[in-house]
Amino acid sequence: DSGVTQTPKHLITATGQRVTLRCSPRSGDLSVYWYQQSLDQGLQFLIQYYNGEERAKGNILERFSAQQFPDLHSELNLSSLELGDSALYFCASSPRLAGGGQFFGPGTRLTVL
Amino acid sequence: AQSVTQLDSQVPVFEEAPVELRCNYSSSVSVYLFWYVQYPNQGLQLLLKYLSGSTLVKGINGFEAEFNKSQTSFHLRKPSVHISDTAEYFCAVSVVYNQGGKLIFGQGTELSVKP
Numbered sequence: 355d356s357g358v359t360q361t362p363k364h365l366i367t368a369t370g371q372r373v374t375l376r377c378s379p380r381s382g383d384l385s386v387y388w389y390q391q392s393l394d395q396g397l398q399f400l401i402q403y404y405n406g407e408e409r410a411k412g413n414i415l416e417r418f419s420a421q422q423f424p425d426l427h428s429e430l431n432l433s434s435l436e437l438g439d440s441a442l443y444f445c446a447s448s449p450r451l452a453g454g455g456q457f458f459g460p461g462t463r464l465t466v467l
Numbered sequence: 468a469q470s471v472t473q474l475d476s477q478v479p480v481f482e483e484a485p486v487e488l489r490c491n492y493s494s495s496v497s498v499y500l501f502w503y504v505q506y507p508n509q510g511l512q513l514l515l516k517y518l519s520g521s522t523l524v525k526g527i528n529g530f531e532a533e534f535n536k537s538q539t540s541f542h543l544r545k546p547s548v549h550i551s552d553t554a555e556y557f558c559a560v561s562v563v564y565n566q567g568g569k570l571i572f573g574q575g576t577e578l579s580v581k582p
Contacts, residue, residue: 356512402569409567410567410569412569460509461509
């Protein structure tokens with residue numbers, strides 16, 4: 355158990371819908387990262403927040419957005435969902451702004467029908 | 468730009484045999500390297516990391532990796548594998564910006580340990 359929690363574990367929804375994925379980092383970790391894992395793209399970095407501020411952005415679609423709240427939990431919002439958004443979404447956390455290691459949550463499996 | 472290449476997509480091996488999972492990286496700046504393991508239907512677990520210092524890094528579950536700067540490699544080894552080591556293994560490099568950072572992952576190597 356890494357100490358990073360993610361909810362829900364599974365999510366099944368329809369195209370065009372909007373969903374919210376939630377992540378609670380390890381106690382004391384200020385950085386939260388979001389990654390997408392799919393069969394064709396592998397593990398791709400989406401976005402990083404540090405102490406409530408966006409710090410790094412990867413291949414995140416405009417339909418996707420994230421935020422980190424004062425209690426340091428984070429949410430990833432996915433809207434206008436398409437079939438290709440079906441994937442595993444991981445949240446990770448680390449105590450530092452960058453470098454070091456990241457600790458991953460169990461992931462949320464999103465299925466878009 | 469930084470990148471990671473895992474040279475083998477699948478590695479089948481018999482129980483108690485040694486194994487090496489190969490990883491090459493490309494980076495023009497200071498390198499922080501990691502190996503993660505993903506068991507079926509689970510998240511990624513950090514096996515080991517190289518940040519600085521000794522080039523031979525020991526991790527959990529009897530795994531070790533050697534950082535080789537001249538060959539830009541960070542291969543993962545275990546002298547004797549168990550059935551329970553069957554999983555997907557990911558090599559990653561940390562990219563650090565002024566404002567933040569991210570991990571870039573390789574494509575993964577599926578280790579299959581057979582009795």
